Amino acid sequence: MQEMFDKAAILMESLPWIKRxxxxxxxxxxGGAAMTDEVLRHxxxxxxxxxxxxxxxxxIVHGGGPEITRYMRRLEMPVEFVDGLRxxxxxxxxxxxxxxxxxxxxxxxxxxNAHGRLAVGxxxxxxxxxxxTQKDPRLGRVGDVTAVDTAVVTNLIEDGFVPVIASVGxxxxxxxxxxxxxxxxxxxxxxxxxxxxxxxxDVDGLYADFSDEGSLISALTxxxxxxxxxxxxxxxxxxxxxxxxxxxLRQGVSRAHxxxxxxxxxxxxxxxxxxxxxxxxxxxVNGDPVSVGVGDGLVS
Numbered sequence: 001m002q003e004m005f006d007k008a009a010i011l012m013e014s015l016p017w018i019k020r021x022x023x024x025x026x027x028x029x030x031g032g033a034a035m036t037d038e039v040l041r042h043x044x045x046x047x048x049x050x051x052x053x054x055x056x057x058x059x060i061v062h063g064g065g066p067e068i069t070r071y072m073r074r075l076e077m078p079v080e081f082v083d084g085l086r087x088x089x090x091x092x093x094x095x096x097x098x099x100x101x102x103x104x105x106x107x108x109x110x111x112x113n114a115h116g117r118l119a120v121g122x123x124x125x126x127x128x129x130x131x132x133t134q135k136d137p138r139l140g141r142v143g144d145v146t147a148v149d150t151a152v153v154t155n156l157i158e159d160g161f162v163p164v165i166a167s168v169g170x171x172x173x174x175x176x177x178x179x180x181x182x183x184x185x186x187x188x189x190x191x192x193x194x195x196x197x198x199x200x201x202d203v204d205g206l207y208a209d210f211s212d213e214g215s216l217i218s219a220l221t222x223x224x225x226x227x228x229x230x231x232x233x234x235x236x237x238x239x240x241x242x243x244x245x246x247x248x249l250r251q252g253v254s255r256a257h258x259x260x261x262x263x264x265x266x267x268x269x270x271x272x273x274x275x276x277x278x279x280x281x282x283x284x285v286n287g288d289p290v291s292v293g294v295g296d297g298l299v300s
Contacts, residue, residue, distance in 0.1 A: 025059060025193070026197075027061060027196070027197045028048070028060050028197075030108065031063055031065075035066070035067075040262060047268050062105065071095055071098075072092065101166045122152060122156075124165060124166065129149060129153065132171055133146050142178050143177025150188070153165070189251075190252070193253075196255045197244070201258060204277070204278060205217065222249045222250065225242050229242055241258055255280060255283070258278050259279075
């Protein structure tokens with residue numbers, strides 16, 4: 001009997017957050033172990049479905065670095081990185097697009113659609129959603145985002161679908177560019193005017209000292225996050241994530257979160273419980289920091 005009461009209490013705890021989240025758009029960057037582990041992939045998909053069914057408009061952005069590397073090595077293609085970014089020759093770009101759009105995107109769409117007719121997979125170069133230009137000649141077909149046209153995403157949301165977006169973009173030369181998925185998530189969140197952008201990763205959040213598990217930062221402001229980047233205080237893997245958070249917040253997104261995607265139902269714990277998990281970065285209203293509370297839900 002007590003177990004039944006506990007379940008009822010959990011449902012009641014989520015009620016205020018469900019009410020406040022209704023109709024809001026949340027961009028979720030899907031990556032890390034949650035992408036490569038089938039059980040975790042289906043757990044994330046189930047979270048997304050529940051969020052959709054209780055009124056949130058989730059938009060998923062994904063990369064697929066480990067899968068790309070695996071296929072490149074299988075085909076004996078060189079795997080090379082410069083400053084943490086994959087060198088992407090025109091030949092490699094064909095493979096990148098095949099893996100991101102044909103496999104990773106399809107797998108995630110299938111996991112979501114196991115629960116019904118809910119998700120539609122697209123790439124950033126569909127409908128000129130993402131326009132890009134070459135980032136560095138040394139990197140080949142690696143791009144920086146120059147423009148975002150959210151019409152195709154907005155149409156899918158209005159038709160009741162969950163957009164699942166592969167992180168490639170269209171170049172003016174007619175070719176595709178490989179773009180860091182963290183940066184794409186931040187750009188799309190900003191362009192959509194999303195309430196939240198959430199980054200699923202392999203660690204519990206942002207640490208003041210990555211070697212000290214007790215130094216997890218539960219909340220910080222936009223200015224504090226920007227200062228950490230400027231002072232070089234972030235681990236290399238966190239730089240694009242925090243940079244994307246800062247960009248999105250400066251463009252009006254209210255909250256950015258970095259969560260451990262290996263924790264079952266991490267999305268639900270963050271969005272629908274009082275305590276929340278991971279690291280939350282808050283934006284500013286009229287130049288003043290947004291007040292930080294525990295279990296912030298989806299409103300300022």
